[in-house]
Amino acid sequence: MRKSWRNRGLAKHLLVQALIYLKTNELHSTKLEVMTTNQSALSLYQSVGFCVDSEETRYFIQLN
Template identity: 55%
Template sequence: MRCRAMEKTLGTGRSLMLQGLLYLKKNGLHEAQLHVLTNNKSALSLYESVGFAISKEEQRYRIHL
């Protein structure tokens, strides 16, 4: 999911995230996971504000050929 820059301060992403988590909970899920780049500070802040906590950090390696 991604919000346009002008929507970031309106709480659109937070609202959508909370609605999605509530839907999952009402439908019997007990855990949600997501992946985010560690340099995406606004996303990290959003996810932490709704209760997510870092459980694991991954390293990825690539080479352009």
């Protein structure tokens, strides 16, 4: 049975490395989108300095 890779800091490490890469290549800002119900992702993004800019509401209808 495989061990779970959750809660080992891998996602945070990869995200921090990506942000360092962007900054090194002279990008001044970056954005991402996440569902407001995804608390683990929200916590991760906030832990590295992202803050909420706005929330978007999307609508859909099933046609079949």
